[in-house]
Amino acid sequence: MIKILGYVTVFIYGLIIGSFLNVCVYRIPLNQSIVYPPSNCPRCNTRLNWKDLIPVLSYAILKGKCRYCGNKISITYPVQELFTAIIFLITYYKYGFSIYLFKYVILFSILIVISNIDIKHQDVYTSTTIPGIISGLIFAIIEQYFAIGSFKNYFIGAVIAAVIIGLIVYITGAMGEGDIEIAALCGTFIGWKLSILMIILAFILGGVIGTILIATNIKGRRDYMAFGPFLALGALISVLFGSAIINYYLVLFF
Known part of the structure; x- marks a missing residue:
């Protein structure tokens, strides 16, 4: 019963944090405060009531409209809330109630914001990466x-990740300087071994996707493709499955 209560609690917190991350994704590119003023409809500017802000449920009740x-309210809002809650659940399953749970849900929350902004605006803001590194x-x-x-x-992880991505950025020009910040941020959380795995996974995922x-003609060969989300996915996989992946290849080749 206690274990089930733990999963329910983490899931609810994930939904709530996911709702807050939606605010961050919307306001940070506009250079607005993420805490004030309270949430309002971007079209009619009406301040939203608590019953309008219940994660996922309010969207369903209101049928996706103000x-x-x-x-019309974008479907990305409840999707991100659910996605965040699911990531929190998986992290809790892996690490239980420990310092690593809090550490990694903070990392994943920051990466969700960075990835969404990078996809929508092709930009990475120091207001997200610097607090993350700290x-x-x-x-x-x-x-x-x-x-x-x-x-x-962790310090070496940040340096190695930043140097590898930095060299690629300055040699090829195919990526943005913001990706260096994202790599350094991840390195401070996951250490040098997982940072290397993260970068390898990011390029594999980037190539495949x-x-x-x-x-499928969704993107053209010359179209910009944000690399931040692939670093984020690489970090996520590394945190949850990195040790197993590394051990598998060590056994396979040695």
């Missing part, structure tokens, strides 16, 4: 203090 002006370093210090992790590991998008 209660006050009938403006948060990662704080967790690294905490782990070092309690002897459950090495600050050096890019090929599919071009083959």
Whole structure:
């Protein structure tokens, strides 16, 4: 019963955080505060009531429209709320109630915001990456203090990830400088081994998905394709399955 209650609690918190991340994705590119003013309809500017802001449920009850002006609400809002809640659940299943749960849900929350903004606006904001890097370093210090992790590991992870992506950015010009910040951010959370795996996975995922998008004419060969979301996916897979992947290849080749 307690275990079920834990999953329910984490899921609900995931929905709530997902709703807040929607606010971040909308307001950060507009250079607006993410805490004030309270949520309002972007069309009629009516301040939304609490019953309009219940994650997923309000969208379903209102049939995807504003209660006050009938403006259509994007399906991406409830989808992101559900996605965040599911990611929180998987992380809880993997790490239980531990420092790693809080550490990684913070990382994933930041990456969800960065990825959505990168996809929509082709930009990465330091207002998301710098706080993320600082948060990662704080967790690294905490782990070092309690002897459950090495600050050096995470610091080197940030440096290695930033240098690898930085070299690619400046040599090829095919990626943006914001990707360097994203890589450094992830490195402070996951360490150097998982950072290398993250980058490998990001390029594999980018290549596969890019090929599919071009083959289906959704994207052209010359169209811009945000790389931040692939780094985020690489980090997600590395956190949840990285140790198993690394051990599998070590056994396979050695």
